[in-house]
Amino acid sequence: MTTLWDTTGSAVVKALAAERRAAGALAFGLALTLVVVVDEKNVAAAESAATGAAAAHPCRLLIVVRRQIDAPHPRLDAEVSIGGRLGPGEAIVMRMYGRLALHAESVVLPLLASDAPVVTWWHDEPPTRIAFDPLGVFADRRVTDVSRAADPLGALALRAADFAPGDTDLAWTRISGWRTLLAAAFDGRADQPHQAQIDADPADPSAQLFAGWLRARLGVPVEVTGGGRRGIQAVRVAVDDGEVAVTRADIRSGTITRPGVPPRRLPLRQLDLGDLMAEELRRIDDDAVYADALAAWSGVPDLAGRSGHREHIWRDPMEQAAAPVAEPAGGAS
Structure with missing residues (x-):
């Protein structure tokens, strides 16, 4: 050294x-x-x-x-x-x-x-x-x-x-495990989702991105409820014959429940900061799924279609406060 x-x-x-x-x-x-x-x-x-x-x-x-x-x-x-x-x-x-x-x-x-x-x-x-x-x-x-x-x-x-x-x-990275298990829960099912509910603090940004992802993928209304409980505890999706759900069993696993199928317990580990960064470094290409989830949550359309080009905007923090972002609608600058 x-x-x-x-x-x-x-x-x-x-x-x-x-x-x-x-x-x-x-x-x-x-x-x-x-x-x-x-x-x-x-x-x-x-x-x-x-x-x-x-x-x-x-x-x-x-x-x-x-x-x-x-x-x-x-x-x-x-x-x-x-x-x-x-x-x-x-x-x-x-x-x-x-x-x-x-x-x-x-x-x-x-x-x-x-x-x-x-x-x-x-x-x-x-x-x-x-x-x-x-x-x-x-x-x-x-x-x-x-x-x-x-x-x-x-x-x-x-x-x-x-x-x-x-x-x-x-x-967004924090809900990778939840998205994986919920996708697995719908594997092989052809019924139509009607609405979804996420059991989490509405002020949790991960829960809100999860809701955005569900709206973008399923096209159904999604509600985030749960008071001040820390972290996502469950996600439930109403379907034709009941409910498809993923619930947290403990800090390492979650349980998938589906109509007519015995409950199934699978890994759902809470990742630490190093694991989250390792997960992010697995991909270097643009994450269009994140863009769609963020767009669905925020109401800002077509985020994935924006230009990836940025130009440096000089701002001296010694002289002025950060200006609020009121745009862009068509691309980042």
Whole structure:
């Protein structure tokens, strides 16, 4: 591991090249570059999750910690390692101070793995508009987590207004198991769904995306009820001869019930943050199903048909607050 204090971007590039030469064959076979944007108080959690995801998907891990953007002098501290505490792959942790924190792309761009897709993940509250952050503009996939916002459903509405193909959110990833089991419950059935109910807190963005997915796929009204209960507890779909349901049995499994068929218990594990990121890194192409679910929930039409092109919009957070997103209707800018 190489630690650089008050350094430059070119020195970080040279240190990575030196670490790669020392590591030899261990430094090759990268599938992607994962850029993690996080503040100092959440670095440990982000590092742990990214390390677990990188173990499943060999990548170059670039962790950007924006610190003290009001510091009078720009400064960069970096830790460069291969096969160190952040897993077997290549990892660079960069702490940026002062105005440099607003131009993190100047350090990150030369460090991207050549000919490999780029995934940017914001572990903090999602940006109001991804085009405000160049670390998102140059990425092939962009991962946010609206559950970390003060108003998760408000943040989810912003994700719909600002959507471009390639965007996704961990609120969507959290319901992968539920969607899989419900699809399995309808396997081999030809009856017509009439309505659906999700037992969850209506303020839960994952439950609302689940409802959007059901509306988009089944074309039926969906109600989210359950008071303040944490997490999704059940989903029930009324059909011609009764009800098809998936209910949580415990933290590791769920039960499928269908008319005329004995109940069936299957895995339904609650994924931790590292598992969620590993699940997201399994695909680099656009997630059209997420776009359809988000469109059905938000009422913003044809999200999947938008242009995937973004242009950076410079906004200095030192001088102005984030402007609300009132568009776009035809494409992200």
